[in-house]
Amino acid sequence: MNSDMLVRITRYYRALNRLRAIGLEKVFAHNLADAAGVSATIVRKDFSLLEIHGQKRGGYEITDLIERISRILGKGDPQNVIVVGCGRIGKALMHYSGFEPDGIRVVAGFDTDPMVYSDVSHPVPVYPMSRLEEMVEALGVNVGIITVPESAAADTAERLLEAGVRGILNFSPITLKPKPVQNGEAPAVIHNINIALELEQIFYQLQFPEKRS
Amino acid sequence: MNSDMLVRITRYYRALNRLRAIGLEKVFAHNLADAAGVSATIVRKDFSLLEIHGQKRGGYEITDLIERISRILGKGDPQNVIVVGCGRIGKALMHYSGFEPDGIRVVAGFDTDPMVYSDVSHPVPVYPMSRLEEMVEALGVNVGIITVPESAAADTAERLLEAGVRGILNFSPITLKPKPVQNGEAPAVIHNINIALELEQIFYQLQFPEKRS
Numbered sequence A, B: 001m002n003s004d005m006l007v008r009i010t011r012y013y014r015a016l017n018r019l020r021a022i023g024l025e026k027v028f029a030h031n032l033a034d035a036a037g038v039s040a041t042i043v044r045k046d047f048s049l050l051e052i053h054g055q056k057r058g059g060y061e062i063t064d065l066i067e068r069i070s071r072i073l074g075k076g077d078p079q080n081v082i083v084v085g086c087g088r089i090g091k092a093l094m095h096y097s098g099f100e101p102d103g104i105r106v107v108a109g110f111d112t113d114p115m116v117y118s119d120v121s122h123p124v125p126v127y128p129m130s131r132l133e134e135m136v137e138a139l140g141v142n143v144g145i146i147t148v149p150e151s152a153a154a155d156t157a158e159r160l161l162e163a164g165v166r167g168i169l170n171f172s173p174i175t176l177k178p179k180p181v182q183n184g185e186a187p188a189v190i191h192n193i194n195i196a197l198e199l200e201q202i203f204y205q206l207q208f209p210e211k212r213s
Helices: A004-021 A031-034 A040-049 A062-072 A088-095 A096-104 A129-139 A150-162 A195-207 B004-019 B030-037 B040-049 B063-074 B089-096 B096-101 B129-139 B150-162 B194-205
Strands: A081-082 A104-111 A126-128 A141-147 A168-171 A190-191 B079-084 B104-111 B126-128 B143-145 B167-170 B189-192
Touching: A004 A031, A004 A040, A004 A062, A004 A096, A004 A141, A004 B089, A031 A141, A040 A104, A040 B150, A081 A088, A081 A129, A081 B194, A088 B089, A096 A104, A096 A126, A104 A129, A104 A190, A104 B194, A126 A129, A129 A150, A129 B096, A129 B126, A129 B167, A129 B189, A141 A150, A141 B063, A141 B194, A150 A168, A150 B004, A168 B194, A195 B004, A195 B079, A195 B104, A195 B189, B004 B030, B004 B063, B079 B096, B089 B104, B096 B129, B104 B129, B126 B129, B143 B150, B150 B167
Parallel strands: A081 A104, A081 A141, A104 A126, A141 A168, A168 A190, B079 B104, B079 B143, B104 B126, B143 B167, B167 B189
Antiparallel strands: none
């Protein structure tokens, strides 16, 4: 499945969990279309590609859909992540409630500042950076969020990957990219969220609407 | 220019400002390629499309490049934004230093909670939500960042657009999309940053590397 379809499937999955949480039992393609920002035709096409078929009277059982999609998305294992860099953005992510409906859990934070890691008011344990390698192994995490200052981002990514982390979500303005691999191993997965860049693009598109594509 | 190219140009622009800040005067295509995560060939192709030519001895003058790209990106006006919803993520964005090198400035925050808007320790003024329309007009901003809880996101976007805001960066897990317009006016520009969704995708791509595209 291509990455656009993956984004849509993940959105369907999120929407289904929310709909179930408010007591619904059945859902229609157009409900999921609204939630994912696509047309009902695309939802039906995606489901048909995944060999998910609706009922004769129309609609899908939410519980059944969640189970099937969760198998497709490989939702067996717990989705634990660590936050490296516990400044304002890192702290916000440690407290972020939006991960729960997706089964994602921040299990630890890391920081170089003793004022930060000796503070016990964090919602999850925060360790000194010197314990990164040890704790990555002990916790068995393989995904890390980077919220360190720009100047430390590249080094932090390298340390995470060497410690065994395979996936990185990078909030620093530096664009990180996975190194090519030779031995047939899958390369690391790195996603970059660049907040300033998103705003830049918005300003640009507002200024030159005719150049939008 | 298509949106991939826009992203690259914006990255070149950011990198150039940083290189100038550390005292460099000249830059080569491969420097910018590294900064933007592309190949030097792509940098040269982009520049040739924009009719930016290097010097005979190779390389480009940084000051000259910044000026040309800033004209292309329409960097005349101040890039002021407001933050709507001053919880942890909103506060982190009000304090975020990563906007400065791009000339982006958070000029105000808005919140419904009197405890939040009566607190004077914020780095920018925070107003009650009831003053949103008045302040959007007074400040002349046309871009807003939405960091309200999921349940309030859609209403907040609607209010912002009605108040005259034309661009939105949405951090809530709800996918917001611009309404189609009829009268020939350009539609609003909405970008969604969905942190949980990014993590979901990372977990998925790690689990099924063969399905990556």
